[in-house]
Amino acid sequence: MQARFYKEEHQIFRKAFRDFVNKEIKPNAEKWEHEKGIPRDLWHKVGEQGYLCPWVDEKYGGSGAGFEYSVILHEEICRSEVPGVGGMGVHSDIVVPYIHHHGSEKQKEKYLPGCVSGDIVTSIVMTEPEAGSDLASIRTKAIRDGNDYIVNGQKVFITNGITCNLAVVAVKTDSKADPPHKGISILLIEEGTPGFSKGRLLEKTGANSQDTGELFFEDCRVPQENLLGEEGEGFKYLMHNLQQERLIITIDSQATAEYVLEKTIDYCKTRNVFGRPVSRFQHNTFKIVEMATEIEIGRAFLNSLIEDFINGKDITLKVSMAKWWITEMVNRVAYHCTQLHGGYGCMKEYYVARVPGDVRSMAIAAGTNEIMKVIIGNMMGL
Ligand SMILES: Cc1cc2nc3c(=O)[nH]c(=O)nc-3n(C[C@H](O)[C@H](O)[C@H](O)COP(=O)(O)OP(=O)(O)OC[C@H]3O[C@@H](n4cnc5c(N)ncnc54)[C@H](O)[C@@H]3O)c2cc1C
Incomplete structure (x- = not known):
């Protein structure tokens, strides 16, 4: 069924991306499933072609493309037979939009170009061992200390968890808030920040090439400027x-x-x-x-x-x-x-x-x- 929202340029784009997938991705399907991951270099290759976050504004390195292009990328990735490449879709159309929608100008300038090029891999970090569906009950705390937050807690089932170098993390900045969801904020936490560590690459029932991991925060000091949007607005x-x-x-x-x-x-x-x-x-x-x-x-x-x-x-x-x-x-x-x-x-x-x-x-x-x-x-x- 041909959707009404596609024009000729979308079909040209689909063909070009399908050719790229058939050449660079599909032949490796069995190998990468067996190896339980995709090469980090593939992120750069995909980024170089403009296939990561194509919707990002041109001033941050993107193409300012419409959502139709994201749909095409997702549909073609699903034909690649490599679920691990789905992590790129999570990055492009699930995580990076947080920075784009709610980030400050400084945060956008700092992070978006790397998200488009593949230098930065992102993850959205909400779920905890004791809180999945009931997001308002997360326990990872971020306590203000001068110009920083001190973050303590544990997260699980995070897509791109092991590969990511930028985590978009849901935390409790006010554990007494009533209702509890009003105490949730979002912090951008960079890989390498002392106290931020990665745990196991989790073994799933499928999608082996897709990275799903655990993340830990132990007295992790995050500058206040890494708060996304406003405190208490995270939920x-x-x-x-x-x-x-x-x-x-x-x-x-x-x-x-x-x-x-x-x-x-x-x-x-x-x-x-x-x-x-x-x-x-x-x-x-x-x-x-x-x-x-x-x-x-x-x-x-x-x-x-x-x-x-x-x-x-x-x-x-x-x-x-x-x-x-x-x-x-x-x-x-x-x-x-x-x-x-x-x-x-x-x-x-x-x-x-x-x-x-x-x-x-x-x-x-x-x-x-x-x-x-x-x-x-x-x-x-x-
Ligand atoms: C492959 C994979 C990738 C994921 N990637 C991410 C990620 O990138 N970032 C992230 O933060 N999380 C991620 N998740 C976590 C995912 O969002 C949670 O697993 C999901 O929200 C469910 O939470 P839970 O596992 O704690 O289950 P629970 O909340 O414990 O639910 C257990 C069961 O109870 C049911 N249930 C819960 N509440 C109700 C209710 N009110 N009414 C009826 N039934 C209910 C559920 O439907 C489920 O059947 C991922 C999970 C998987 C499997």
Whole structure:
């Protein structure tokens, strides 16, 4: 389904990026999954081509490109078969927007050019071992001491956690605030700041090449000038930016479902059992038809959501609906596509076999699907 918001220049851009992915990324898929990471140098290569944060203003080194270009980058990354490259999408369209939306001029000048070139890798650092869905209950404290904050606490499940050299960290600057979310602020904490250390690269059920780590702050002294926006406004910033984060995860889920079904149809048409292609058995034909229908429904909903977002509409309700439905849909598609591959669907050297593990976290990260339904229920006045 061709979205109304694409023009000819977008299709030219898509082709150029797909060629880049096919040359520089896809051939390494199995290797990087096995090595559990992508080379740091790839960030620079991608940055040099203008594929990191293309939306950033030209005065900070970006191209000032529209959101359509970010959508294309995400969709094509999902066809690369390297989930680790998804960390670049998290950097470009989830973390860096915090600096762009809420940062001071000085912070933008200092950090944005490096974010565009690939010199700086960022992470968004909210979740703690005892606080995920209930973000207001985070315990990482930042206590004022002269012109600095002293930060103590622990974070977990952080995408780009091990690679990052700039962490955008949610902290409690007022642990007595009532309600508690009014005590949350955001600090920009640079790698190398004494007291900021990285823990384990976490072993996940999938997306092995994507870096997910633990971060620790122990008497970490952060200058007050690294406060993002205003003290006590952090929760508001998180709730604002989480809408785009949920949209991005939904785009990734939809694009992955489309790609894995495409690959499965090719396989089912060429693999013969009992003298005919797998796709020619009515059960399998119906299964493929059902998946294609769900994917088409997801695409129609998603395109209208992207259009709303581009037009500056409030997408909170619609993105919460899309996130739970499309992330569950890609999990269903992943299951049935591996089944249609028979034994090959269980072999890690086959991309399709990795997909169920890769997409599992889509229904959890950036707010679980249960939290999406809580939001929808509240907005429906239930
Ligand atoms: C691969 C991956 C990458 C991630 N990347 C990042 C990152 O970059 N930065 C970051 O800060 N975090 C990141 N996260 C963390 C993610 O945002 C949290 O895991 C998520 O918000 C859920 O929090 P939790 O794990 O503590 O689960 P919990 O909050 O403990 O939830 C446990 C269960 O209870 C359910 N539940 C919770 N509250 C309610 C409720 N009110 N009603 C009904 N059910 C409820 C949940 O849906 C879930 O099923 C990542 C997670 C994963 C898996």
